[in-house]
Amino acid sequence: MSRFRVTGKGRVDHHAPVRFTFDGKSFFGLRGDTLASALLANGVHLVGRSFKYHRPRGIVTAGSEEPNALVGTSRGRGRFEPNTRATLQELRSGLVAESQNRLPSLKFDVGAINDALSPLFSAGFYYKTFMWPKGFWDKVYEPVIRAAAGLGRAPETTDPDRYASRHAHTDVLVIGAGPAGIAAALAAAKAGAKVVLAEETAEIGGALLSDPEVVIDGAKAWNWIAARAADLAESGVRVMTRTTAIGYYHQNMIGLAERLTDHLDSVPENAPRERLWRIRARHVVLAQGAIEKPLVFHGNDRPGVMLAGAAQTYLHRFGVRVGDSAAVVTSHDSAWHAAFDLQDAGTGIAVIVDTRTDVREDLVAEAERRGIRLRLGHTATGTDGRLRVSALRINPLRDGSVGNGTKVFCDCVLMCGGWTPSLHLFSHTKGTLKWDAENTAFLPDRKSEAVEIAGAGRGLWGYGAALDDGAKAGALAAEALGLSAAAPTHDVRQDRPGTGTAHEELPTDHDRGHTRAFVDFQNDVTAKDIRLAVREGMRSIEHVKRYTTTGMATDQGKLSNINGLLIASNALGKEPPKVGLTTFRPPYTPTTFGTFAGYHRGAHFEVTRKTPIDSWAAENGAVWEPVGQWRRARYFPQGSEDMDDAVARECRAVREGVGLFDASTLGKIEVTGPDAAEFMNRMYTNPWTKLAPGKLRYGVLLGEDGFIRDDGVIGRISDHRFHVTTTTGGAARVLNMMEDYLQTEWPDLDVWLTSTTEQWAVAALNGPKARTVLDGLVEGLDISNEAFPMMSVADCTVAGIPARLFRLSFTGELGYEINVPARHGRALWEALMEAGKAHGITPYGTETMHVLRAEKGFIIVGQDTDGTVTPDDAGLDWAIGKAKPDFVGKRSLARPDLVAQGRRQLVGLLTQDGKVRLDEGAQIVDDPNQPTPMKMIGHVTSSYHSATLGRSIAMAVIENGRARMGETVHVPTGKGVEAAVIASAVFYDPEGGRAKL
Amino acid sequence: MLLIHCPYCDETLPESEFAYAGEAHIARPADPSATTDEEWRDYLFIRSNVKGAHYERWRHVHGCARFFNAVRDTVSDRFLTTYPAGAPRPALSDLEASE
Numbered sequence A: 001m002s003r004f005r006v007t008g009k010g011r012v013d014h015h016a017p018v019r020f021t022f023d024g025k026s027f028f029g030l031r032g033d034t035l036a037s038a039l040l041a042n043g044v045h046l047v048g049r050s051f052k053y054h055r056p057r058g059i060v061t062a063g064s065e066e067p068n069a070l071v072g073t074s075r076g077r078g079r080f081e082p083n084t085r086a087t088l089q090e091l092r093s094g095l096v097a098e099s100q101n102r103l104p105s106l107k108f109d110v111g112a113i114n115d116a117l118s119p120l121f122s123a124g125f126y127y128k129t130f131m132w133p134k135g136f137w138d139k140v141y142e143p144v145i146r147a148a149a150g151l152g153r154a155p156e157t158t159d160p161d162r163y164a165s166r167h168a169h170t171d172v173l174v175i176g177a178g179p180a181g182i183a184a185a186l187a188a189a190k191a192g193a194k195v196v197l198a199e200e201t202a203e204i205g206g207a208l209l210s211d212p213e214v215v216i217d218g219a220k221a222w223n224w225i226a227a228r229a230a231d232l233a234e235s236g237v238r239v240m241t242r243t244t245a246i247g248y249y250h251q252n253m254i255g256l257a258e259r260l261t262d263h264l265d266s267v268p269e270n271a272p273r274e275r276l277w278r279i280r281a282r283h284v285v286l287a288q289g290a291i292e293k294p295l296v297f298h299g300n301d302r303p304g305v306m307l308a309g310a311a312q313t314y315l316h317r318f319g320v321r322v323g324d325s326a327a328v329v330t331s332h333d334s335a336w337h338a339a340f341d342l343q344d345a346g347t348g349i350a351v352i353v354d355t356r357t358d359v360r361e362d363l364v365a366e367a368e369r370r371g372i373r374l375r376l377g378h379t380a381t382g383t384d385g386r387l388r389v390s391a392l393r394i395n396p397l398r399d400g401s402v403g404n405g406t407k408v409f410c411d412c413v414l415m416c417g418g419w420t421p422s423l424h425l426f427s428h429t430k431g432t433l434k435w436d437a438e439n440t441a442f443l444p445d446r447k448s449e450a451v452e453i454a455g456a457g458r459g460l461w462g463y464g465a466a467l468d469d470g471a472k473a474g475a476l477a478a479e480a481l482g483l484s485a486a487a488p489t490h491d492v493r494q495d496r497p498g499t500g501t502a503h504e505e506l507p508t509d510h511d512r513g514h515t516r517a518f519v520d521f522q523n524d525v526t527a528k529d530i531r532l533a534v535r536e537g538m539r540s541i542e543h544v545k546r547y548t549t550t551g552m553a554t555d556q557g558k559l560s561n562i563n564g565l566l567i568a569s570n571a572l573g574k575e576p577p578k579v580g581l582t583t584f585r586p587p588y589t590p591t592t593f594g595t596f597a598g599y600h601r602g603a604h605f606e607v608t609r610k611t612p613i614d615s616w617a618a619e620n621g622a623v624w625e626p627v628g629q630w631r632r633a634r635y636f637p638q639g640s641e642d643m644d645d646a647v648a649r650e651c652r653a654v655r656e657g658v659g660l661f662d663a664s665t666l667g668k669i670e671v672t673g674p675d676a677a678e679f680m681n682r683m684y685t686n687p688w689t690k691l692a693p694g695k696l697r698y699g700v701l702l703g704e705d706g707f708i709r710d711d712g713v714i715g716r717i718s719d720h721r722f723h724v725t726t727t728t729g730g731a732a733r734v735l736n737m738m739e740d741y742l743q744t745e746w747p748d749l750d751v752w753l754t755s756t757t758e759q760w761a762v763a764a765l766n767g768p769k770a771r772t773v774l775d776g777l778v779e780g781l782d783i784s785n786e787a788f789p790m791m792s793v794a795d796c797t798v799a800g801i802p803a804r805l806f807r808l809s810f811t812g813e814l815g816y817e818i819n820v821p822a823r824h825g826r827a828l829w830e831a832l833m834e835a836g837k838a839h840g841i842t843p844y845g846t847e848t849m850h851v852l853r854a855e856k857g858f859i860i861v862g863q864d865t866d867g868t869v870t871p872d873d874a875g876l877d878w879a880i881g882k883a884k885p886d887f888v889g890k891r892s893l894a895r896p897d898l899v900a901q902g903r904r905q906l907v908g909l910l911t912q913d914g915k916v917r918l919d920e921g922a923q924i925v926d927d928p929n930q931p932t933p934m935k936m937i938g939h940v941t942s943s944y945h946s947a948t949l950g951r952s953i954a955m956a957v958i959e960n961g962r963a964r965m966g967e968t969v970h971v972p973t974g975k976g977v978e979a980a981v982i983a984s985a986v987f988y989d990p991e992g993g994r995a996k997l
Numbered sequence B: 001m002l003l004i005h006c007p008y009c010d011e012t013l014p015e016s017e018f019a020y021a022g023e024a025h026i027a028r029p030a031d032p033s034a035t036t037d038e039e040w041r042d043y044l045f046i047r048s049n050v051k052g053a054h055y056e057r058w059r060h061v062h063g064c065a066r067f068f069n070a071v072r073d074t075v076s077d078r079f080l081t082t083y084p085a086g087a088p089r090p091a092l093s094d095l096e097a098s099e
Ligand SMILES: [Zn+2]
Pocket: B006, B007, B008, B009, B010, B060, B063, B064, B065, B066
C-alpha cells in the first residue's frame, strides 16, 4: 500500500482493495474511496489540464465544488461521461477514468502554448483579439477556437442507460445532512412532521466525518452520527443519500438528482442510473454548510495546492495524506487544525503562514508546542514546480509593504481564505442576501418561500452552533406546520470554532501586471483579468463576469465568486454589496441530460398521434411526415419510386381517375345549442344565419387583430348543430379560442362546444370517378349531382357504416369526405379501396394533397399565411360577411395599417424556366442588380412541381401583388437568381367546373 | 412548477393542468365599430406589464376547462388570490392585508 494511505484512518475499508485505471494506468484504491482520494492515495495530484491555458491542474477540493478534477469516466460502450467530478465519483471496481484537455498526454501538452501566449487570452479576448484582420475569423480563429473549445469530449453514442423520475410530497425537506441538517431533521420529525433528509454524498455526517475527535453529548463524532442515523430511521425520516438538490423552484418544489448506480461495481439489469425527484415540501430547511475559499496568489493553481479543509477531509474520511511536506497558507483559524491533524498523521508541516499578525493564542501555543515554524503577518507570492508544487515563496508584511521573499520547500500547499456560506439554492428562490462585512460574506436576508437556513449556511461557525441552530430550524419548520416542537441544545467538546479575515489578491512584491493569480480555476480567470475588466469600463459584477467569464464555468463560481467580487470591488473602490453578486441558477451542480429527460426518450419523448387508418398506411409502405403531433402518410412509393415520382403518379390518379386520402387528422368541433348560429356569426367572418341545414360553407377565423388564424369547411347539420372542421395543427387552439369567447365575453349565449377530432375517421375520395366508386356503397342518400350537389352534407351509411358525408373539394376534382365513427375508419378505408379497385383507386398522402390544392390556389393556414395576413391579403375578401355588425377581428380590418396600400398579397408565381422549383421561404426582389441591402418585396410561401401542368408552380406574398399580374420579379435560388412572372394562384381549372361534375 | 387554486374545482393543483391566458379585466368593447382607432389599439395591444401584483387570466385546461382570474406577483410568482371570471377585481389592499 502507498505511503500516503494512513492505516487505521478514514471510513474506507482497508481490507477491500478496488482496482481502477486512470489514463490507461492501473491503480488500486479502497472501498469507500472517491476517485480523487484513490488518486491522492497513489500520490497522483496532476489530474487535468486547464480549459484555456492548458496549465497542469490538481485536485483542489473534496466536494462537488471541485473546479479542476473533472475527468472522463466510462463503463463500457456508450457509457462514457465527460466532466465527472473525481471528488464526488465513488470508486468502483474496474472504473475507467481519463484526464481531459490534454494533447497528446497529461504530462506533455501542446495546448500549453496558450499559457505562453496568455497576453492574447486576457479578459475579453473573445471580443478583442479576433476582430482583426477581418478575413482571419473564418479561416484561422474560428477553427482554432472550435478545436480548443469545450470541456472534455462528448459521448459518441446514444446513452443506453435508463433514467427515472418521481414526484413526492413531504412536510419538511432538509437539504444537507451535516450536523445542522441532522439536528433539524430530528427536531422536525420528533414533533410529528413527515421529513425527508437529502444528502449529496454517500453518507450522512457532513463535516463531522472529517472531524472525528469532536465529542457531542458525550459521544465521539462518528459514534454520534451512527446513533443519529438510527434515530432518524426510528423517527421515520426518509434519508436520501447520493442525492443532490439541484434546483429550488416556486412554492417549495425542489428538484433532486439521485445517483443510483454510478458507485456500483456492476449494475443490475435495467436499473435506472439516476432518478430525478420533484419534492413538494410544506417547509424547507437548507443546511448546506459553507464552501472554503482559495487564496489568490501567483501560482496558486499548481498541482499540490489545495484547500486545507480538503486535506483534512482526505485524511479523516479517506485515510489519505495529501503529501509528505505541507506548507499551510491561511487567513482563517480552520487551516491550523488541518495542519495539526496532518502532522499527527505523519505529514511534515513546513510552515504555517498566516496573513494575520494577531492569531488566537491557543493555536499559536499549540503550533509552537509541536515545533511548527510559524510565519504570522506573512503573504504567499509564488510557487515553484512544474507538474507538482515543490516550493512556496513567502514574504513578510510590514506596515503595508511586502518584504523580501524566501522559499519554503514542500510537496503540497494547503490554503484557506475563509468560508463562503452555500446559498445557491436560497438564491434560486430569489431570497435576498445581505453583506456581512465582519464575515466578508453574503448571508441570507429576506425569504420568499417557507424556508429556514441553518448552521454554516448562515455564517455560524463551530459544531455546537451548527447543531443548536439546526435543531432550532427544524423546530421552526415543524411549528410553521402547526406542530409543537422542541429544539434541544447540544454539549460539544473539542469543538473547532474559528474566525478569519478575507483578502482579495494576497499582497505581493511582484508586478501585479505579470502575476498569474487564479480566481476561477475552471475558466482560467486571474485577478489581473478582473482588474483589466474594471479598467476597461466594466462596473457591475454582471459585466465583469461576462467579460472575464469568471464564475461562468460549470462550477458556477462556487470557489471564485467572492474572491472575484472582492477584487472587482477593490479595483472599483466600492463596497462589495454596491458591486453586487451574480445570480445563481439551477442546477446547483452539472446534471446529466438523462436525468432531466427521465422516461421521455425515444417513442416516449412526445406523443405520436395515429389515425384509425394509420395501420393500413404502415402496411402499405407509407413514408411518414410529422404534422403537429400526428404522423401522417406523406406518399406511398411503389417499387423504386422517389418522392417526386410517387407524388406525380398520385396526382395523376386523382386528376384522371380516383384517389383516396386519410383526412382524419382534421380538427373537428361540434358547436351545438339554441344560439349556435349566432355564436358562429360572431366567431367566423362568414354569415351563417342563412346557411340551410345540409349545406357546407368554407369558414375563415380571424384573431381579434384581423389576421387569419384558421380556416375549414363547416357543415350545418341542423338548426342548432354545426360540424366545424379546423386545420390539423389548429384544432386545440381554435377550441380554446371559442371557449374563451364563449365563457368570458358571451356567457349569455346558450352554446356547447365539443371536440370531436378523434371521434371521427375521415376518408377523402377525390377524382372524376369518385361518385362511381362511392355510389355502390352509399345507402339512404341519393348522391347524384342534382340531389347532393357541391357543398352538401348528409347522414347516410357507407359500406354499412353510419356516416356523415360531405361533398366538397380541396383538390379541384369531384370530391367527398366520408366521416365515420373512428372505430370503423379502417373498415371504411378498405371498403373504398375494394370498391375502387376496378377504377384504379390510388391512395395518396399529404405531399400530393399539397400539390393538388396549390394547383387550385387553395391556401394552407400557417404555410401561405403567417399571422400577418388578412383575408384581403389572401384573396379571401369574398368570405367576409360584410353585412354582419360584428365578428372577431372585424373592427381590425379597418385599422389604418390593414387598409393601407402596399400590403403583401397572395399571388401565383411562375418561373421562366418551368423546370426550376423555387425554395419555399425564398425572398423576392424587383431588381436583382440593386445594391445591398436589397429591398425585399415578398417571399415564396408554397412551391411544387405540378405533374398536371408539366412545370413548377409557386404561391407567394408580394407587395401589391394582385395589381402586378404578368410582371417579372426575381428570386434567389441555390444556384443564382431566377426570374418569375406574377400570375393568378389558380393554376388549374380556374372556372372550378371539375368539382361540380 | 406553481400550484394554482382553481376557484371552480376549489382545489389547488399543479401548474401543468393550467394554461396562462393573458391580462384580466380587459373587456371586449360592446360595439367595436364605435371605437376610435386609438381605443381599439389600446384594447388589442396595450397591457399593464406590471412589476408586482398582476391581474391575469388562467384556464384550467386539463381540468374543468374553465377560465378564471388570478392576482399573481410577477416578481415572486406568488398567487395572491384566484377568483371566477366575471367577479369584480379584488382590491390590492385587501389582498395584502390577508397575507
Ligand atoms: Zn377547475
